[in-house]
Amino acid sequence: xxxxxxxxxxxxxxxxxxxxxxxxxxxxxxxxxxxxxxxxxxxxxxxxxxxxxxxxxxxxxxxxxxxxxxxxxxxxxxxxxxxxxxxxxxxxxxxxxxxxxxxxxxxxxxxxxxxxxxxxxxxxxxxxxxxxxxxxxxxxxxxxxxxxxxxxxxxxxxxxxxxxxxxxxxxxxxxxxxxxxxxxxxxxxxxxxxxxxxxxxxxxxxxxxxxxxxxxxxxxxxxxxxxxxxxxxxxxxxxxxxxxxxxxxxxxxxxxxxxxxxxxxxxxxxxxxxxxxxxxxxxxxxxxxxxxxxxxxxxxxxxxxxxxxxxxxxxxxxxxxxxxxxxxxxxxxxxxxxxxxxxxxxxxxxxxxxxxxxxxxxxxxxxxxxxxxxxxxxxxxxxxxxxxxxxxxxxxxxxxxxxxxxxxxxxxxxxxxxxxxxxxxxxxxxxxxxxxxxxxxxxxxxxxxxxxxxxxxxxxxxxxxxxxxxxxxxxxxxxxxxxxxxxxxxxxxxxxxxxxxxxxxxxxxxxxxxxxxxxxxxxxxxxxxxxxxxxxxxxxxxxxxxxxxxxxxxxxxxxxxxxxxxxxxxxxxxxxxxxxxxxxxxxxxxxxxxxxxxxxxxxxxxx
Numbered sequence: 001x002x003x004x005x006x007x008x009x010x011x012x013x014x015x016x017x018x019x020x021x022x023x024x025x026x027x028x029x030x031x032x033x034x035x036x037x038x039x040x041x042x043x044x045x046x047x048x049x050x051x052x053x054x055x056x057x058x059x060x061x062x063x064x065x066x067x068x069x070x071x072x073x074x075x076x077x078x079x080x081x082x083x084x085x086x087x088x089x090x091x092x093x094x095x096x097x098x099x100x101x102x103x104x105x106x107x108x109x110x111x112x113x114x115x116x117x118x119x120x121x122x123x124x125x126x127x128x129x130x131x132x133x134x135x136x137x138x139x140x141x142x143x144x145x146x147x148x149x150x151x152x153x154x155x156x157x158x159x160x161x162x163x164x165x166x167x168x169x170x171x172x173x174x175x176x177x178x179x180x181x182x183x184x185x186x187x188x189x190x191x192x193x194x195x196x197x198x199x200x201x202x203x204x205x206x207x208x209x210x211x212x213x214x215x216x217x218x219x220x221x222x223x224x225x226x227x228x229x230x231x232x233x234x235x236x237x238x239x240x241x242x243x244x245x246x247x248x249x250x251x252x253x254x255x256x257x258x259x260x261x262x263x264x265x266x267x268x269x270x271x272x273x274x275x276x277x278x279x280x281x282x283x284x285x286x287x288x289x290x291x292x293x294x295x296x297x298x299x300x301x302x303x304x305x306x307x308x309x310x311x312x313x314x315x316x317x318x319x320x321x322x323x324x325x326x327x328x329x330x331x332x333x334x335x336x337x338x339x340x341x342x343x344x345x346x347x348x349x350x351x352x353x354x355x356x357x358x359x360x361x362x363x364x365x366x367x368x369x370x371x372x373x374x375x376x377x378x379x380x381x382x383x384x385x386x387x388x389x390x391x392x393x394x395x396x397x398x399x400x401x402x403x404x405x406x407x408x409x410x411x412x413x414x415x416x417x418x419x420x421x422x423x424x425x426x427x428x429x430x431x432x433x434x435x436x437x438x439x440x441x442x443x444x445x446x447x448x449x450x451x452x453x454x455x456x457x458x459x460x461x462x463x464x465x466x467x468x469x470x471x472x473x474x475x476x477x478x479x480x481x482x483x484x485x486x487x488x489x490x491x492x493x494x495x496x497x498x499x500x501x502x503x504x505x506x507x508x509x510x511x512x513x514x515x516x517x518x519x520x521x522x523x524x525x526x527x528x529x530x531x532x533x534x535x536x537x538x539x540x541x542x543x544x545x546x547x548x549x550x551x552x553x554x555x556x557x558x559x560x561x562x563x564x565x566x567x568x569x570x571x572x573x574x575x576x577x578x579x580x581x582x583x584x585x586x587x588x589x590x591x592x593x594x595x596x597x598x599x600x601x602x603x604x605x606x607x
Contacts, residue, residue: 043101185246322349343506369562372482423544434480464492
């Protein structure tokens with residue numbers, strides 16, 4: 001309402017002879033007739049800006065914009081909430097006649113961590129209308145001048161990770177991170193060289209150049225984490241690195257295996273799940289801190305909950321047997337073992353050469369070679385094309401639409417039963433069998449044994465493999481012997497073998513109490529087909545390509561040699577099962593299946 005209109009109202013009231021109220025009316029401030037934001041509007045705009053982290057917006061509603069902006073920015077920075085919600089309940093004069101807004105704040109720090117409380121603010125009127133009277137108590141009633149809010153998470157100690165029999169596989173241990181701040185180091189190459197000289201005795205991959213490269217990739221102002229050491233390793237080099245300029249040593253308690261390198265690839269994923277468990281049980285506090293960040297008062301607290309030990313399906317004895325089986329091999333080698341009856345993962349082992357490539361035992365993709373003949377044989381048996389005693393041709397080599405496929409060293413069997421061709425791993429027989437089947441037959445057969453099924457298994461990322469349909473004769477022939485477009489991981493082939501042993505695809509698990517989700521539940525092959533296949537796999541050991549395992553008990557399996565690259569080099573495989581343990585061994589660039597069979601023998605003798 002314009003000032004002239006306000007005077008018009010007064011004149012009209014005078015004309016009605018309300019003389020007694022004239023003096024009081026003349027004392028009414030003209031601002032009362034102003035169209036500016038009301039006390040309610042200003043209070044609401046202010047608390048909404050605080051909730052949104054809009055420091056500038058809050059400052060615009062304050063009688064002390066700069067202090068307000070700094071305080072709101074600092075509060076958001078030191079609490080990092082996922083969201084803040086604010087509600088103004090009422091605006092009314094207090095006993096001194098000062099307009100006062102009462103409101104509620106709710107800070108959501110994520111994962112159910114919500115802090116709610118009532119607060120209030122006072123409003124003052126100035127030349128520019130109503131403003132919030134700034135004070136730290138606006139953010140929380142107990143905040144004093146010079147103080148602000150801070151969030152503190154209280155993490156419980158992690159609990160041990162136990163194997164399937166209750167033995168400790170991982171335990172909490174203090175780890176020390178060696179970090180380098182380039183801004184504080186001064187002569188960075190000199191410090192990097194000194195660090196490399198000390199740390200290289202523990203981690204040979206750490207060099208002056210690797211440290212310089214890491215510093216170069218690190219954003220300005222942030223320290224570069226050179227390495228994280230166990231306490232014992234840190235103590236070995238402490239005297240050499242402790243006084244280096246710019247080097248810091250933050251420590252934290254984390255889960256580690258009892259021995260360096262033990263189950264490193266699979267237990268790393270388990271440790272990440274354990275970290276999630278610790279975070280879910282974390283306590284937390286909101287405190288008042290002074291300008292230096294020192295804690296002045298506790299405003300809210302929720303105690304942490306103890307963490308229960310996590311149990312994995314791995315067996316310590318089986319894991320050690322698997323690691324000992326592959327550790328002595330110079331090429332990248334790996335072994336995965338699964339329990340057919342339950343799907344529980346019993347062991348995941350890689351040697352150091354494989355570790356350098358990542359968790360390839362679980363997700364690496366390799367041509368499976370003749371181990372895939374288990375799938376091709378299943379497809380032929382299910383289609384009724386053959387049975388174990390069907391007489392088939394096994395020439396030294398055979399041409400498929402211009403593509404010549406030979407047997408290993410071009411051996412030749414002539415006309416033999418299918419089970420003999422399987423035991424001796426006749427490429428020409430199984431390439432022809434695949435050609436005689438529909439384009440999707442191998443895809444369907446592989447899927448029914450778990451190859452190509454996708455799993456969301458807590459604690460590990462897995463890829464079983466892929467077997468795309470083959471529309472051409474050449475593609476079907478190559479796929480039939482595990483070459484062409486067929487790929488599999490050792491995990492995938494261990495699952496195939498477990499499915500054959502169990503008669504259905506077991507759903508793999510790694511952590512007890514955390515079930516795996518599968519994107520399919522395929523129908524298993526018929527019992528009749530699987531019975532024949534199992535007998536054929538037994539013959540591989542008793543009179544075929546894996547007689548080196550004849551003294552290892554009732555082993556059933558299949559060898560494989562898989563060409564890669566330009567075709568002049570090959571990986572070596574063995575997949576098999578004994579009793580309730582199914583496994584797959586891969587020795588990369590081995591040239592034959594012999595090293596994989598030898599590793600399988602070492603595994604079976606020690607497990």
